[in-house]
Amino acid sequence: MLEQDxxxxxxxxxxxxxxxxxxxxxxxxALSNRMIVEVVERSIPAARGHRSPKRFLVxxxxxxxxxxxxxxTAAQDLGVWHAPSGAELPVTLPQTAVAQxxxxxGADHVRAVRAAMRKIPAAVxxxxxxxxxxxLVELSRTSTPEAVQSAGERxxxxxxxxxxxxxxxxxxxxxxxxxxxxxNALMSRLAGELDPIARAMxxxxxxxxxxxxxxxxxxxxxxxxxxxxxxxDVLAAAAGRDQRSTAQRNHDALTAVFRTVLESGxxxxxxxxxxxxxxxxxxxxxxxxxxxxxTTATGGVLPISDALRLAERAHPFLVVFGNDGRxxxxxxxxxxxxxxxxxxxxxxDRGCTRPGCDAPASLCAVHHVRGWNKGGSTDIENLALAxxxxxxxxxxxxxxxxxxxxxxxxxxxxxxxxxxPDQRVGINTRHHPDELLRDARRRIDYERESGVA
Ligand SMILES: [Zn+2]
Numbered sequence: 001m002l003e004q005d006x007x008x009x010x011x012x013x014x015x016x017x018x019x020x021x022x023x024x025x026x027x028x029x030a031l032s033n034r035m036i037v038e039v040v041e042r043s044i045p046a047a048r049g050h051r052s053p054k055r056f057l058v059x060x061x062x063x064x065x066x067x068x069x070x071x072x073t074a075a076q077d078l079g080v081w082h083a084p085s086g087a088e089l090p091v092t093l094p095q096t097a098v099a100q101x102x103x104x105x106g107a108d109h110v111r112a113v114r115a116a117m118r119k120i121p122a123a124v125x126x127x128x129x130x131x132x133x134x135x136l137v138e139l140s141r142t143s144t145p146e147a148v149q150s151a152g153e154r155x156x157x158x159x160x161x162x163x164x165x166x167x168x169x170x171x172x173x174x175x176x177x178x179x180x181x182x183x184n185a186l187m188s189r190l191a192g193e194l195d196p197i198a199r200a201m202x203x204x205x206x207x208x209x210x211x212x213x214x215x216x217x218x219x220x221x222x223x224x225x226x227x228x229x230x231x232x233d234v235l236a237a238a239a240g241r242d243q244r245s246t247a248q249r250n251h252d253a254l255t256a257v258f259r260t261v262l263e264s265g266x267x268x269x270x271x272x273x274x275x276x277x278x279x280x281x282x283x284x285x286x287x288x289x290x291x292x293x294x295t296t297a298t299g300g301v302l303p304i305s306d307a308l309r310l311a312e313r314a315h316p317f318l319v320v321f322g323n324d325g326r327x328x329x330x331x332x333x334x335x336x337x338x339x340x341x342x343x344x345x346x347x348x349d350r351g352c353t354r355p356g357c358d359a360p361a362s363l364c365a366v367h368h369v370r371g372w373n374k375g376g377s378t379d380i381e382n383l384a385l386a387x388x389x390x391x392x393x394x395x396x397x398x399x400x401x402x403x404x405x406x407x408x409x410x411x412x413x414x415x416x417x418x419x420x421p422d423q424r425v426g427i428n429t430r431h432h433p434d435e436l437l438r439d440a441r442r443r444i445d446y447e448r449e450s451g452v453a
Pocket of ligand 1: 352
């Protein structure tokens with residue numbers, strides 16, 4: 001093919017060749033792992049006078065030291081090694097190794113899986129570790145390495161063995177925000193760490209005011225929020241009685257500003273719901289309130305205990321859902337009847353339903369899975385969240401996407417024939433790491449009980 005005239009090749013063949021090359025490249029990496037295991041187990045580097053396996057690769061293959069290190073690490077994690085008796089040792093990342101041999105995932109996928117797996121605390125059970133790898137590998141087979149990386153970070157919050165995530169004293173100590181000295185350009189550095197409650201409030205505000213076109217100083221027509229949320233006198237009086245450090249005061253004051261802004265109502269509505277913190281949790285999460293995390297409509301995560309404390313103040317909005325996804329409890333005196341459907345969607349979908357999309361619920365529109373013109377109803381079963389750009393992809397043109405409700409009740413997306421000739425129905429698991437984990441755990445339990453594993 002290096003010599004062949006490619007101009008006669010059809011576009012479809014060019015694309016096919018590119019895909020096959022990628023698969024081949026990935027399988028070659030798996031083969032390279034096998035060969036490196038062989039080289040090391042036969043002690044070839046030492047026998048030939050190389051200081052280490054890495055130096056052997058550098059000197060024999062003329063590759064960089066960094067490349068050699070990466071290949072050795074890959075062989076360590078994915079290769080099948082042997083005990084002196086000749087027995088096969090367990091592979092460190094067995095499911096990743098299988099996917100690489102299939103040609104389904106590349107070196108960057110492997111790196112993303114490994115990075116996430118290494119961050120899992122030592123106390124996490126073997127089964128949970130296996131479940132986490134299964135989820136990351138499954139995602140690797142269908143998405144980009146970047147998607148695997150961000151999914152890995154989300155997954156870690158759910159793999160908390162003894163409640164360190166929901167453990168509070170550490171957060172009380174670490175909280176703080178510092179406004180730095182002005183630099184030559186009169187800019188100030190804002191540094192510090194926000195606790196999950198402050199973060200949940202901040203996310204909600206940013207979702208509204210940091211949108212393109214909002215609060216733009218270069219555009220006199222740009223809408224901006226009223227800046228009168230802070231009462232100077234109240235803050236000054238509070239400072240007089242204050243025994244906290246500057247950083248702690250900054251933190252608490254900022255939290256108060258967020259609350260004042262939220263209470264003042266200046267944010268108006270965000271996609272039909274008041275722009276307030278919306279925390280959703282399932283009824284069974286509430287019952288086992290000790291551990292666990294709830295999600296916010298802006299894509300954040302906060303411990304159940306913090307969510308409940310947040311709700312006590314009555315200003316943010318706590319929504320508890322039954323197993324059917326219907327709101328059981330709305331944490332406010334008056335119900336927002338017309339908003340129930342959107343709240344139910346926020347709890348069920350948590351974000352955009354198109355496979356691979358990261359957009360949180362606050363950036364999503366309500367999409368009719370079966371269109372109006374085809375007799376689709378506005379019942380909750382026919383509604384799903386979709387961000388504006390994904391929503392715009394749904395049309396009946398040759399490049400349009402289609403949606404349908406799957407057997408599991410989730411919204412399935414089907415790409416245009418041009419990019420997906422097999423017309424596979426994909427669902428978005430990015431907003432549901434907890435469900436993936438639960439399913440993977442069940443699978444592992446089942447395998448053990450039935451003796452498959
Ligand atoms: Zn989207």
